[in-house]
Structures are given as structure tokens and as C-alpha cells.
Amino acid sequence: MRSLALSLALVLCAATLAQAEVKTKVIQYEVGDKTFDGYLAYDDSIEGKRPGVLVFHEWWGLNDYAKKRTEMLAKLGYVAFAADMYGDGKSVDHPKDAGEMAGKVRANVDEWQKRATVALDILKKQPQCDADKLAAIGYCFGGSTALQLAYTGADLDAVATFHAALPTPSEEQAEAIQAKVLVCHGADDAFVPQTAIDAFQKKLKEADVDLTFVAFPDAVHSFTVKDSGKHGNPGMQYNKAADEKxxxxxxxxxxxxxxxxxxD
Known part of the structure; x- marks a missing residue:
């Protein structure tokens, strides 16, 4: 009897675990005449609506790293949506290709912001999402994208960037920011000049934006990405302490x- 009871308990436990899991799906949407493939993740064991977090990928495109971060947020009880900023869910591995794709997006700021705004609208429309509780985060190019979204006056409660370039907003854009802003920067990141950091901080300070700027010691670009050193560039390396903090x-x-x- 004890054996039977134990077996039943294990079956019930396994069934519960099977039910409580992160669900993911690709959501296809359009911006203008171009098709995009975003990545949604949420824990289906949670009832009701929950805060939504929009995730913007690095310059590589919507790859496994961006999806992993999206799933991590879903496990913590958020509904997370990784936006596709290039179209068709495209991602690349070579820095030259990544630079070209990111450069094309950056060259047209209106289109850049529009793609980010549409992705936020997609997140808001998800039945799991509490559209009154929204955040946007991004890595590298994605961090700059999260800032560009904030510059539009988007209804965001929080924005966080990780090893991102820091585009300087206009006075009007800085004053439009509604979110609390967290910038996680590598203190030794040679990709982001000090002049850009100073200009960014000055504009946000003048607009009374709630900004937390943290420069992690001994951290360079891509410090949150474990395989960032695979390209052989010493300016792109993982830093465990900076990643975890x-x-x-x-x-x-x-x-x-x-x-x-x-x-937690």
C-alpha cells in the first residue's frame, strides 16, 4: 500500500510539474510591408494578468541568447516578449553582418522607434499581460532600442540596458521619458566613448529622469554573454560578477x- 501511495504521489507531482511550465511561441506581425517574428514566453501555471517585459536583442538578431533571457523572465512570473528588430526572426554570427544590419536600423530613427513601438503593442495585446505594468530591456543594440522606445514617450514603468550604446536624446525626447531607467555599463567598455556617456547623463538629468547608472569594474562590452569571447575580440568578454549583479x-x-x- 505504501508503494502504491508513493507511486500515486509521484504521478501527481509529475503531472503538476508538467502543467506548470513556461510556454513559448512565435508571434508573427507586420510593420509596414515587412514581416517580423517575435518570441513570447510565459508561465501557464499563473492565473490572471501579470507585468509584461519587452526584450530587445543584441546586434546579432533574435538569437538563442535573447530567447533565453525571455524565458528566464517568464520563469520569474512575467510575460516576456522578445521583439524582432530585423524581420523574419533573422540572426547572424559574423560581426560584419551584425554591424550592417544594426546600422541599417539605426540610420532611420523613425523606423527604428516604430518597430519598437509595434512590438510593445504586440506585448500589450497578449491575454497574459497587464498592459498597465510594462518594462523594456535590451542588450547591446537592444539596449539602445529600449532607450529609443522610451524617447517616444512610451507608457513604460521601467527600462534597463546592458552594455548598450547610449544615444543622446533631444531635450524633447528626454522630457518624454516616463520610465525609471537602469543603465548597466562595463567600466572598461571601449565601444562606448565617455563623451557619449556624459551627453546621455546630462540630458536625462536636465529632464529629471529617474536614472541609475552603474559602471561595473573590469567589465567590457557584452559582459552578460557567456560566449562573447568566441569572436576573438578582447573588447567583448563575459564577466560573471557583472552579469549576475x-x-x-x-x-x-x-x-x-x-x-x-x-x-528570486
């Missing part, structure tokens, strides 16, 4: 804006 700061930002209930 910046992620913890993000979670604190989200909890402080949206309240408790998420797992």
Missing part, C-alpha cells in the same frame, strides 16, 4: 515597480 539589479527594478510575487 546587473541581473539582480534588473529584478530589483522590476519588483520595486510591479510589487512582489516573483521568484
Amino acid at each position: 546587473s541581473w539582480a539589479m534588473l529584478l530589483d527594478l522590476l519588483k520595486n515597480n510591479f510589487g512582489g510575487g516573483q521568484q
Whole structure:
């Protein structure tokens, strides 16, 4: 009898675990005449609506790294949507190709912001999403994208960037920012000049934006990406301490804006 009871308990436990899992799906949408393939993740064991987090990928495109971060957020109780900023879910591995694709998007700021705005609208429309509780985060090119979205006056509670370029907003754009902004920067990141950092901070300070700027010691570009050193560029390297601390700061930002209930 004990054996039977144990077996039944294990079956029930397994069934519960099977039901409580992160669900993912590709959502296809359009911006103008171009098709995009975003990536949605949420925990289907959670009832009701929950805060939404929009995730913007690095210059490589919507790759496994961006999807992994999206799933990590879903496991913590958020509904997360990784936007596709290039179209057709495209991603590349060579820095030259990535630079060309990111450059094309950056060259047309209106289109850049429009793609980000449409992706936010897609997240808002998800039945799991509480459209009154929204955040945007991004890595590298994606961090710049999250800032560009904030510059439009988007209804965001929080924005977080990781090893991002910091486009300087106009006075009007800075004043349009509604979100609390967290910038996680590598103190030794040679890709982002100090002049850009100073100009960015000055504009946000003048607009009274709630900005937290953290420069992690000994961290260079792409410090959150474990295989960032595979390209042989010493300016792109993983830093475990900076990765873990910046992620913890993000979670604190989200909890402080949206309240408790998420797992650590």
C-alpha cells in the first residue's frame, strides 16, 4: 500500500510539474510591408494578468541568447516578449553582418522607434499581460532600442540596458521619458566613448529622469554573454560578477515597480 501511495504521489507531482511550465511561441506581425517574428514566453501555471517585459536583442538578431533571457523572465512570473528588430526572426554570427544590419536600423530613427513601438503593442495585446505594468530591456543594440522606445514617450514603468550604446536624446525626447531607467555599463567598455556617456547623463538629468547608472569594474562590452569571447575580440568578454549583479539589479527594478510575487 505504501508503494502504491508513493507511486500515486509521484504521478501527481509529475503531472503538476508538467502543467506548470513556461510556454513559448512565435508571434508573427507586420510593420509596414515587412514581416517580423517575435518570441513570447510565459508561465501557464499563473492565473490572471501579470507585468509584461519587452526584450530587445543584441546586434546579432533574435538569437538563442535573447530567447533565453525571455524565458528566464517568464520563469520569474512575467510575460516576456522578445521583439524582432530585423524581420523574419533573422540572426547572424559574423560581426560584419551584425554591424550592417544594426546600422541599417539605426540610420532611420523613425523606423527604428516604430518597430519598437509595434512590438510593445504586440506585448500589450497578449491575454497574459497587464498592459498597465510594462518594462523594456535590451542588450547591446537592444539596449539602445529600449532607450529609443522610451524617447517616444512610451507608457513604460521601467527600462534597463546592458552594455548598450547610449544615444543622446533631444531635450524633447528626454522630457518624454516616463520610465525609471537602469543603465548597466562595463567600466572598461571601449565601444562606448565617455563623451557619449556624459551627453546621455546630462540630458536625462536636465529632464529629471529617474536614472541609475552603474559602471561595473573590469567589465567590457557584452559582459552578460557567456560566449562573447568566441569572436576573438578582447573588447567583448563575459564577466560573471557583472552579469549576475546587473541581473539582480534588473529584478530589483522590476519588483520595486510591479510589487512582489516573483521568484528570486
